[in-house]
Amino acid sequence: MKVTEIEHFSHRHKLELSYSQKPYRCDGCKQEGFGSCYQCNKKTKCDFHLHEKCAMADPLATHPFFNNCIFEFRKKRKHGKRCKACGKDIRGFMYKSKKAYLHPCCLKLPNTLNGEGGLILNLKDKASSKCLICRHKKISGKVKGWAYVSTCGKHCYHVGCVNHMNFENWGCFNSQQNGGNISLVFIKQESGRKKKRGCCVGCALDLIVNAILGSALQLAAGCVLGLS
Ligand SMILES: [Zn+2]
Ligand SMILES: [Zn+2]
Ligand SMILES: [Zn+2]
Ligand SMILES: [Zn+2]
The missing domain is CATH 3.30.60 (Wheat Germ Agglutinin (Isolectin 2); domain 1)
Incomplete structure (x- = not known):
């Protein structure tokens, strides 16, 4: 509970x-x-x-991408440091270690996301092929950026690119109540180029964006939550 x-x-x-x-x-x-x-x-x-x-950040944490490495929770921003996972600046709460800085939400990204039709996305510490959003393997010159890669090999998206796309272009996603869950769903654009990417792209992006934003909410019976 x-x-x-x-x-x-x-x-x-x-x-x-x-x-x-x-x-x-x-x-x-x-x-x-x-x-x-x-x-x-x-x-x-x-x-x-x-x-x-x-x-709910724990004072100490570990991550499977960093062996023998302890991350410490810190309240204050660190000038000029970037999150190893999404490539964005560290501007507040963070996890710090000798090897990397991570946003609390990035540190807790699920290793695997399971979608409809057997779609499985695995979190990798770098893109295995070009990211389908930015068309590059690295998120920027210095930062490789973590990516979700599908087991079928068709999908590869930087964590940072999905997040960026979501808010730069708000309206790509919409909230949807589905049974006991509320989550974001990708709205397929009618423009020719985006349509050609196929419906599976939408499924993959839904999974990733909900994982990044921590938005999926289980509405358990008897649980009192302010839904406004
Ligand atoms: Zn991050
Ligand atoms: Zn936060
Ligand atoms: Zn990208
Ligand atoms: Zn207050």
């Missing part, structure tokens, strides 16, 4: 586990978020949000 109300060092009021149907900026890591999050009680109108993973 999840804790639905917490006290957090970063904010003076109690935070409540709720669901934001609009994109928000996490006041911890300063990255975008959507859906499930810890929010300041609405009455105070603080507009304060934390990703679940930022609110």
